[in-house]
Structures are given as C-alpha cells and as structure tokens.
Amino acid sequence: MSTDTPANSESALSPEEVAELRSRVDELETELSTLRTEMDDDSKKMVIIATKGTLDMAYPPLILASTAAAFGYDVTVFHTFWGLEILHEENSKDLKLSSVGNPNLPVPNAIAALPGMDRMTTRMMRGKIEDNDVASVEELVRTSLDSGVDLQACQMTIDLLGYDEDDFYEGVTTGVGAASAFQEMVDADIQLLV
Amino acid sequence: MSTETTETLDVKGQNCPMPVIKTKGAFDELADGETLEVVATDAGSVSDIAGWADSTDGAELLDQTEASEDGETVYKHYIRKAE
Numbered sequence: 106m107s108t109d110t111p112a113n114s115e116s117a118l119s120p121e122e123v124a125e126l127r128s129r130v131d132e133l134e135t136e137l138s139t140l141r142t143e144m145d146d147d148s149k150k151m152v153i154i155a156t157k158g159t160l161d162m163a164y165p166p167l168i169l170a171s172t173a174a175a176f177g178y179d180v181t182v183f184h185t186f187w188g189l190e191i192l193h194e195e196n197s198k199d200l201k202l203s204s205v206g207n208p209n210l211p212v213p214n215a216i217a218a219l220p221g222m223d224r225m226t227t228r229m230m231r232g233k234i235e236d237n238d239v240a241s242v243e244e245l246v247r248t249s250l251d252s253g254v255d256l257q258a259c260q261m262t263i264d265l266l267g268y269d270e271d272d273f274y275e276g277v278t279t280g281v282g283a284a285s286a287f288q289e290m291v292d293a294d295i296q297l298l299v
Numbered sequence: 300m301s302t303e304t305t306e307t308l309d310v311k312g313q314n315c316p317m318p319v320i321k322t323k324g325a326f327d328e329l330a331d332g333e334t335l336e337v338v339a340t341d342a343g344s345v346s347d348i349a350g351w352a353d354s355t356d357g358a359e360l361l362d363q364t365e366a367s368e369d370g371e372t373v374y375k376h377y378i379r380k381a382e
Binding site (some may be wrong): 168170171174175176177237238239240245248252 | 323
C-alpha cells in the first residue's frame with residue numbers, strides 16, 4: 106500500500122475535530138505534569154490530632170512527633186480540647202494521671218475516687234518517669250519544636266477553655282482550626298487521632 | 300572491624316525517643332564520609348537507631364556493640380555519612 110497518497114476525505118478530520126483533539130492533548134499534558142510534580146515530591150508528612158491532656162496521654166503524640174521529625178517527616182500536631190494542656194507552658198508541667206477507670210493501677214475504683222487519689226497516683230507516675238530517665242513533657246515539647254514539628258493549638262478550644270495565646274510555649278502555632286487541620290491530613294501519609 | 304569515629308555523642312541515661320532524636324541532630328552536623336559514634340544505655344536504642352539509619356538517606360550503620368561498663372550495659376552505634 107502506498108504511503109504517499111493523501112488520506113481520503115472520509116478519514117480526514119475537520120478543523121473543529123483537530124482543535125478539539127489539540128485542546129484535549131493540552132489538558133492531558135497539564136494533568137501529566139501535575140502528577141509528575143506530585144510524584145517528585147518525596148517529602149513525607151504525618152499529622153496527629155492530640156485530644157488528651159493527662160500525663161500518660163501527653164507522651165504518645167510528643168514521642169511520635171519528635172521521632173517522625175528525626176526520620177525526616179514533615180510533622181504537624183493539632184492540639185484540641187484537653188490536648189491544649191500539653192502546649193500550655195504552665196499546665197504542661199503539672200499534668201495529672203487519673204486514678205479512676207484505670208485497671209492497671211493497684212487501687213480499686215471505689216478507693217481511686219476518693220479525694221487526693223489523683224495526686225497520689227500522679228506523684229507515683231512522676232517518680233517512675235524520673236527513675237526511668239524518661240524525658241519530661243516540657244523537654245519533649247521543646248525538642249519537638251526544635252526539630253521543626255509544627256505544634257498547633259486549636260483556636261476554637263483556646264477560646265472555649267478561656268486560654269490566652271501567650272499561655273502557650275513560644276513557637277506554638279495559634280489561630281488554626283479544623284479546616285486547616287483537615288487540609289493537612291488530606292496531604293499526609295500518616296494521620297493519627299490520640 | 301575498624302571503626303574510626305569522627306564524633307562521639309553521649310546519650311547515656313537518656314531514654315526513648317531522645318537517643319534517636321539526638322543521633323539525627325549529630326548526624327546532620329557530620330561531613331560526608333565521617334562516622335558518628337553514639338553511646339547509649341537505652342536497650343531500645345539498638346533497634347531504634349538501626350531502624351532510623353535504615354530509613355535515612357546517606358546513613359550507613361557500620362556496627363552496633365554491647366558491653367558491660369561499671370555494671371551497666373552500654374550500647375555503641377557507629378553510623379557513617381555516605382560520601
């Protein structure tokens with residue numbers, strides 16, 4: 106079959122069809138370049154939502170956040186409700202352990218509910234933390250900030266609990282809400298609720 | 300094996316997650332080809348530092364040793380920054 110014969114009129118494209126194909130090719134090229142950029146972006150991201158403010162529950166988000174930063178992750182921890190206590194410079198040094206509803210403590214609930222019991226179990230726990238060379242909450246907050254972790258304090262709960270922006274450690278991000286946290290979660294490789 | 304170290308990081312008496320975090324900080328300060336020695340007492344540092352080196356570009360775990368010094372177990376980790 107000869108290749109130099111002009112295409113017959115039936116298979117020839119109309120100028121409109123050619124224009125349509127061109128614009129489709131442009132569209133696909135844009136899409137491909139967007140995907141390539143996304144693929145080249147090899148920075149890993151983790152987002153943790155920290156909602157608890159007891160002594161025991163302050164540790165997991167801080168330890169994971171600072172560790173992930175050491176692994177080269179871009180880390181955001183969004184603190185909301187009692188999670189704000191971890192970022193509150195004064196309160197973070199005095200977080201409590203609840204003795205009620207914790208079956209791992211050597212006290213029955215009926216006794217655990219007595220006045221002063223939380224203070225006692227907290228003192229016991231603090232003693233163990235010191236004896237075992239575990240870093241303090243304050244040290245982990247500062248280490249996380251120094252490692253580039255973005256520690257965020259939810260604005261709605263700052264207002265709800267009557268805190269002031271100056272109550273938090275220097276370097277803590279304020280003025281953020283659920284939408285910005287959600288947006289970061291969408292982009293993250295790991296999302297955790299603590 | 301000979302592990303000529305350039306820098307030594309002492310994290311004795313520190314517990315998870317500090318050995319890994321401080322290792323990362325000291326590693327970042329190394330020049331290419333230099334080796335960091337990390338001295339720790341945290342038993343968890345053995346798997347933690349191995350895992351960190353495995354996931355970190357340019358970090359090559361040369362050796363990990365365990366010895367008893369003054370009645371406590373001391374773990375030494377040798378990490379080289381690839382050239």
